[in-house]
Amino acid sequence: MYKIAATFFIWLFFYGSSAFAQSTLLPPMRDVKTLPPIDISKDDKLASIKFSGLALNIPEGTTISTFYKGENCQLDRTIEYKKSLARNYRRLIFNANEKILKHLNDSDYNIVDGSSGVFNQAKYFIAGKIINMETNVCSPVEEDPLLNTGYVYYQVEWQIYDTNAKNIALTKTTEGYIAIESPKRMGISYARPDAMVKALDYLFAEPEFYNLVSLKPMKLIEQDPIFDDLKIEYTLVTDTSDPRPLDTLERSVIGIKTTSSTGSGFIISSSGYILTNNHVVDGYDKVSIVFSNGVEAEGTVIRSAPARDVALIKIPLNNLSQLSLNKQLPKVGSQAYAMGAPKGLEFQGTLSSGIISAIRNNANGHPLIQSDTNITFGNSGGPMFDSNGHVIGISVSISKIVDFANYFIPIESALATLNIQSN
Numbered sequence: 289m290y291k292i293a294a295t296f297f298i299w300l301f302f303y304g305s306s307a308f309a310q311s312t313l314l315p316p317m318r319d320v321k322t323l324p325p326i327d328i329s330k331d332d333k334l335a336s337i338k339f340s341g342l343a344l345n346i347p348e349g350t351t352i353s354t355f356y357k358g359e360n361c362q363l364d365r366t367i368e369y370k371k372s373l374a375r376n377y378r379r380l381i382f383n384a385n386e387k388i389l390k391h392l393n394d395s396d397y398n399i400v401d402g403s404s405g406v407f408n409q410a411k412y413f414i415a416g417k418i419i420n421m422e423t424n425v426c427s428p429v430e431e432d433p434l435l436n437t438g439y440v441y442y443q444v445e446w447q448i449y450d451t452n453a454k455n456i457a458l459t460k461t462t463e464g465y466i467a468i469e470s471p472k473r474m475g476i477s478y479a480r481p482d483a484m485v486k487a488l489d490y491l492f493a494e495p496e497f498y499n500l501v502s503l504k505p506m507k508l509i510e511q512d513p514i515f516d517d518l519k520i521e522y523t524l525v526t527d528t529s530d531p532r533p534l535d536t537l538e539r540s541v542i543g544i545k546t547t548s549s550t551g552s553g554f555i556i557s558s559s560g561y562i563l564t565n566n567h568v569v570d571g572y573d574k575v576s577i578v579f580s581n582g583v584e585a586e587g588t589v590i591r592s593a594p595a596r597d598v599a600l601i602k603i604p605l606n607n608l609s610q611l612s613l614n615k616q617l618p619k620v621g622s623q624a625y626a627m628g629a630p631k632g633l634e635f636q637g638t639l640s641s642g643i644i645s646a647i648r649n650n651a652n653g654h655p656l657i658q659s660d661t662n663i664t665f666g667n668s669g670g671p672m673f674d675s676n677g678h679v680i681g682i683s684v685s686i687s688k689i690v691d692f693a694n695y696f697i698p699i700e701s702a703l704a705t706l707n708i709q710s711n
Contacts, residue, residue: 325489325492325493326492326493326495326498328396328397328498332396332502332503332504333502333503333504334397334398334501334502334503335398335411335412335500335501335502335503336398336399336400336409336410336411336412337397337398337399337400337410337411337412337413337414337501338399338400338401338409338410338412338413338414339389339392339399339413339414339415340413340414340415340449341415341416342415342416342417342418342444342484343415343416343417343418344417344418345417345418345419345445346369346418346419346420346421347369348368348369348370348371349368349369350368350369351366351367351368351369352367352368352369352373352421352422352423353366353367353423353425354366354422354423354424354425355367355425355426355427356424356425356426356427357426357427357428357430357433358427358428358430359428361426361428361437387481387485388481388484388485388488389401391485391488392488395492397492397501398501410451411450411451411452411501412448412449412450412451412457412500412501413448413449413451414446414447414448414449414491415446415447415449416444416445416446416447416487416488417444417445417447418442418443418444419443419444419445419461420441420442420443421441421442421443422439422440422441423438423439423440423441423476423480424438424439425437425438425476426438428471429471434473434474435471435472435473435475436468436471436472436474436475436476437468437469437470437471437472437475438467438468438475438476438479439465439466439467439468439479440464440465440466440476440479440480440482440483441463441464441465441483442463442464442465442483442484442486442487443461443462443463443487444461444462444463444464444484444487444488444491445459445460445461446458446459446460446461446462446491447459448460448497448500457500458496458497458500460491460494460496460497462487462488462490462491462494463486463487463490464482464483464484464485464486464487464488464489464490465483465486465548465549466479466480466482466483466486467479511595512593512594512595512596512705513593514707515591515706515707516707517707517709518591518600518706518707518708518709519709519710519711520556520557520559520561520708520709520710520711521557521558521559521710521711522556522557522561522610522613522708522710522711523610523611523612523613524612524613524614524615524710525612525613525614525615525616525676525678529612529676529678531675531676531677531678532611532612532676532677532678533677534625534639534673534677536677537611537627537639537671537673537677538580538627538637538639539579539580539581539609540554540555540608540609540610540611541553541554541555541580541611541627541628541636541637541670541671542554542555542562542577542578542579542580543577543578543629543633543636544564544568544569544575544576544577544578544587544601544669545575545576545578545633546568546569546571546572546575546576549568550629550632550633550666551564551565551567551568551569551628551629551666551667551668551669551670552564552568552627552628552629552636552666552667552668552669552670552683553568553577553601553669553670554611554627554669554670554671554679555608555609555610555611556610556611556613556679556708557608557610558606558607558608558609558610559606559608560602560603560604560605560606560608561600561601561602562577562587562600562601562602562603563598563599563600563601563669563671563682563702564598564599564601564668564669564670564682565597565598565599565668565669565682565683565684565697566592566593566594566596566597566598566599567594567597567668568599568668568669569589569592569599569601570592570594572589573588573589574586574587574588574589575587575589575601577601577603578633578636580636580637585603585604585605586603586604587601587602587603588601588602588603589601590602591706593705593706595654596654596697596701596702596705597684597697598682598697598702598705598706599669599706600706600708611671611678611679612677612678612679613678613679613699613703614674614676614678614679614680614699615698615699615700615703616680616700617647617655617657617680617698617700618644618657618674618680618681619644620644620645620646620647621643621644622643622644622674622675623641623642623643623674623675624641624642624643624644624657624659624661624672624673624674624675624680624681625639625640625641625642625661625672625673625674625675625677626639626640626641626642626659626661626662626663626667626670626671626672626673626683626694626696627639627640627670627671627673628663628666628667628668628669628670628671628683629666629667629670630663630664630665630666630667631664631665631666632666633666635666640661640662640663641661642659642660642661642662642692643659643660643661644657644658644659645658645659645660645693646658648695650695654697654701655698655701656684656695656696656697656698657672657680657681657695657696657697657698658693658694658695658696659672659693659694659695659696660692660693660694661694661696662692662694663683663686663694664686667683668683668684668685669682669683670682670683671683672696679699680696680698680699681696681697681698681699682696682697682699682702683696684696684697
């Protein structure tokens with residue numbers, strides 16, 4: 289029997305944090321990357337896989353549960369994670385075990401369940417570390433606390449261990465999210481295993497994972513589409529451009545709603561063009577645009593570049609307040625600001641500040657601005673400003689390794705990828 293680098297035998301389900309205001313409808317409050325399933329045929333030859341389990345890797349003191357009660361879902365209490373809590377979830381873990389194992393065995397991959405007692409028959413072992421979690425629970429009827437709405441969210445770092453090479457062959461992080469939008473008895477309890485299944489499904493949908501276990505790897509798409517020139521009247525910063533006060537930026541930064549998530553974006557042209565991340569609008573042709581004053585408009589996704597993770601939206605409105613764009617990469621140590629809707633549209637227009645800490649390249653060779661400017665889920669697609677209130681980047685991701693290292697796409701790279709030219 290080969291030993292995986294870390295053996296995981298704990299199944300864990302839990303509660304986490306964020307707020308919602310309605311008990312009968314839960315607004316989308318997570319910005320979750322989703323992937324379509326890979327079409328696996330019966331003729332595909334796949335290596336055998338065994339699932340080893342999960343472990344918890346959450347920092348002490350992290351809020352893992354937020355509870356609300358009453359018709360208006362008023363805050364009741366929160367729970368912070370402590371290592372000693374893990375044992376409290378074992379009952380839930382084992383109750384969910386049967387459902388998750390059945391889901392694995394029903395997948396199109398070559399899953400070995402180990403029931404025969406032969407443990408070294410698998411080519412690959414899969415194990416996961418839960419690195420973030422949230423559960424938002426509202427009990428709108430105080431006399432019936434089991435009737436609830438809310439959501440469950442998991443972020444899992446998966447490690448795939450090669451039993452022949454005796455090393456970690458692949459590491460991938462995926463997310464699982466399930467929302468209970470209408471009051472349902474023990475709705476959150478039923479959502480826990482479903483959210484974990486979602487996280488595992490998105491691992492199975494990763495082309496890199498399929499290529500690892502398949503004898504006939506698919507060709508990975510690493511390049512974005514090549515777009516024709518698109519002329520847009522946007523404003524580029526010059527040495528003589530006037531600064532824009534930070535307290536006037538909010539009207540140019542918008543929220544984006546889909547049926548599954550929320551994100552942020554910003555107006556680059558008074559004629560209704562908006563920039564955001566691809567993963568905010570991925571899978572949608574139409575999205576809802578929410579202005580800072582609460583007015584909503586329907587937006588059409590007209591260009592999208594998954595590898596660079598940028599997208600362009602058009603709304604049928606004119607005379608909008610647009611932002612000025614600064615194509616120059618910021619200097620390390622310079623001041624920076626970010627604006628968006630962290631963890632949901634309730635906090636739309638939130639401004640945070642920090643410094644530029646580095647300029648790096650991602651795995652595809654694309655430049656990224658690194659900063660300790662605070663962003664979180666929901667900020668995705670929102671603007672990063674320089675000290676003069678001009679856009680220098682787009683919020684895109686949070687480091688999974690280093691605290692306070694967040695990443696932003698340089699505005700010049702976004703415009704070039706989408707082939708947006710100044711009119």
